[in-house]
Amino acid sequence: MYFIDKPVIWHMSRVPSGYDFDAMTTAEHTLLFSKWHNWWTADLDYAQTVVIFFCVAILASALLNLAGCIRSHLIRPLGARIGFGDRVTALVRYTTSRQFYFAPTDWYSPPLAAVLGVCGLFLFLMGLTLAARPFYWPNDAMGDSPPIATRAGWISLAILPFMIAFATKVNFIAFLTHTSHEKLQVFHRWAAFFMYITSLIHTFPFIVNMIRMGMMRAMWIESSFYWTGVAALVPQTWLVLMSWGPIRNRWYEFFKKIHFIAAGFFMAALFCHVDWTLTSWHYFWATAAIYGLAWLLRVVRTAYRTGFGLPSTIESVGPDLVRIHIRASASRPGFTWTPGQHVFIRVLGLHMHALTSHPFTVSSVYVSSPDSDEEACVDLVLRARGGLTQTLARMAATAKPGGWSTRVVLDGPYGGLRSAAPRPLTEYDRVLFLAGGTGATFAVPIFRDLVGRLQVGEEAGDVEVVDPKTMQRVSRIDFVVAVADAENYAWMRPQLEAAAATRTNEAVSINLRVHSTRIANPDAKVSDPTGDVDESQKSPLFCYGRPALGELVHEAHASAARVAVIACGPQGFLYDVRNAVASCELDIFDGFGICSDLFLHTETYSW
Known part of the structure; x- marks a missing residue:
């Protein structure tokens, strides 16, 4: 028995064969070769339909984003009333902001837009699978493959390249x-x-049909289709089960290592299972092209920018907090990043952990001045939770003064705000930063960058300064950060307070508020729980208790025509921010208030 019993060529013949037409009625013959029932064109009827659906959905998303970008660049008179475009934009942003929480399982849903997209995909796939009748042939002479099994198999196969395309880090869908x-x-x-669902729908009708015909044992022995199908279904079941949120999050390190191994077995078994049937292997070539090109671009970029590793120092900067300082100036030319971007780091000195990479947000700002000591120094601040982060915390705790030195490889940068925001933050009237714990690693560099762009006078140096008479619009910047205690604030304190004390145009108000969340009394306030602060630089307002995130968002929305909210923190933190913004978007849609443009960008701890 061979794994593959056909030659590897482009596709097989579409000439029907193997039928006993004398055993069929005229109606059965007509049904056998009608559209949506013909086995020999099922790949065109079903697989290509799924491909078209995905492509149209991606194109529609790209065009919607393009329309939003064009609208954001249109000149709008100050004080103009909320228009039709503003209402439509607010409605769309409502769906991208609104989130749901299911308390019994402590589950936070994706944004409503993603929920609608997933539901739409499910309805389309199930409709395409179940709409055509019959599910089984009325006559065994019409073939051994039940119609519902045939169509479900092709639908499942057509999903494959898009499933992989959604997962890559160098992501072509994200680019579009x-x-x-x-x-x-x-x-x-x-x-x-x-x-997986369509794979099961593909599998069980064959089993039912063969058992009914008394041929199950014979087909298992004689046909590779059956045992290769099971060989593909077993790792697929494992992949789906282990990807379930509670399991994935609980044993993430194990999940990540086994995920790629199981995926390799699944792809190999599935390749053998489809066995050159019609255009089945086309979807493997497409998958290989998407994943292979994305992987190659990552490898080439990483090798060019970081070579065989960059020198780094890993040190403890607070309770369960670790800072990785990477001297990226030693890398190849061109290693740059923008505020809010993240990188995948591989620590070469950690034995088995060197085989995996993990994402962390860059908390430092790239400085373009060739005379600056800060040029291309990548700072990553992370909280020790388990796996790699816990190991790094132990290494930092036992290291000599000055930290533990090792070499790291950086893959990236990825994401960030500039690629997602429809316009620069300087063009909003008010910008509100909300950070929870180490979520400040995302918000702080964006805050520093924004203030730097508003800097005036000789101290601006080489910072790109916005001319207040032309492009500048922002008049108020608020940065609110919630930390457990003063020790958790210490690592970000110099950056925040230096930025808050920056000299800007007199029309710009910069406000910094620090909340210490481990104190029971939410109404108590002190001037400075950290102590030893230079009075000339004391600018933050220190508060006890959690910030009222919803009130902060609503107050910002009520005070300006254009508002940007930048938030990063735990899921519960972002849940409050998202739903407060969603409520304000509905006000814009209804035409209430002075705000006509409310932009929200969020980052989460984990994916």
């Missing part, structure tokens, strides 16, 4: 839709789940 790769992970997971 102007988003970041991690925000497409929800579609990768659900596409994989739907592919």
Whole structure:
């Protein structure tokens, strides 16, 4: 028995064969070769239809994003009333902001837009699978492949290249839709789940049919289709089960290592299973092209920018907090990043951990001045939770003064705000930063960059300064950060307070508020719980208790025509921010208030 019993060529013949037409009625013969029932054109009827659906959905998302970008660049008179375009934009942003929480399982849903997209995909796939009748042939002479099994198999196969395309870090769909790769992970997971459902719908009718015909044992022995199908279904079941949120998050390190191994077995078994049937291997060539090109671009870029590793120092900067300082100036020319971007880091000195890479947000700002000591120094601040981060915390705790030195490889950067925002932050009237814990690693560099662009006078140096008479619009910047205690604030304190004290145009108000969340009394306030602060630089307002995120968002929305909200933190933190913004978007849609443009950008701890 051979794994593959056909030659590897482009596709097989479409000339029907193997039928006993004398055993069929005229109606059965007509049904056998009608559209949506013909086995010999099922790949065109079903697989290509699924491909067209995915392509149209991606194109529609790209065009919607393009329309939003064009609208954002239109000149709008100050004080203009909320228009039709503003209302439509607000409605769309409502769906991208609104989130749901299911308390019994402590589950936070993706944004409503993603939920609608996933539901739309599910309805389309199930409709395409179940709409045509019959599910089984009325006459065994019409073939051994039940119609529902045939169509489900092709639908499942057509999902494959898109499922992989949603998962890559160098992401072509993200490039078209102007988003970041991690925000497409929800579609990768659900596409994989739907592919599993259609695979089961493909599998069980064959079993039912063969048992009914008394041929199950013979077909298992004589046909490779059956055992290769099971060989593909077993790792696919494992992949879907282990990707379930609670399991994936609990044993993430194990999940990540086994995920690629199981995926390799699945792809190999599935390749053998489809066995050159019609255009089945086309979808493998497409998958290989998408994944292979994305992987090659990552490898070439990483090798060019970081070579065989960059020198780094890893040190403890607070309770369970670790900072990785990477001297990227030693890398190849061109290693740059923008505020809010993240990189995947591989620590070469950690034995088995050197085989995996993990994403962390760059908390430092890239400085373009060739005379600056900060040039191309990548700072990553992370909280020790388990796996790699816990190992790094132990290494930092036992290292000599000055930290533990090792070499790291950086893959990236990815994501960031500039590729997602419809306009620069300087063009909003008010910008509100909301950070929870180490979510400040995302918000702080964007805050520093924005303030730097508003810097005036000789101290501006080489910073790109916005002319207040032309492009500048922002008049107020608020940065609100929630930390457990003063020790968790210490690592970000110099950057925040230096930025808050920056000299800008007199029309710009910069406000910094720090909330210490481990104190029981939410109404108590102190001037400075950290102590030893230079009075000339004391600018933050220190508060006890959690910030009222909804009130902050609503107050910002009520105070300006254009508002940007930048938030990063735990899921519960972002849940409050998202739904407060969604409520304000509905006000814009209804035409209430002075705000006509409310932009929200969020980043989460995990994907």
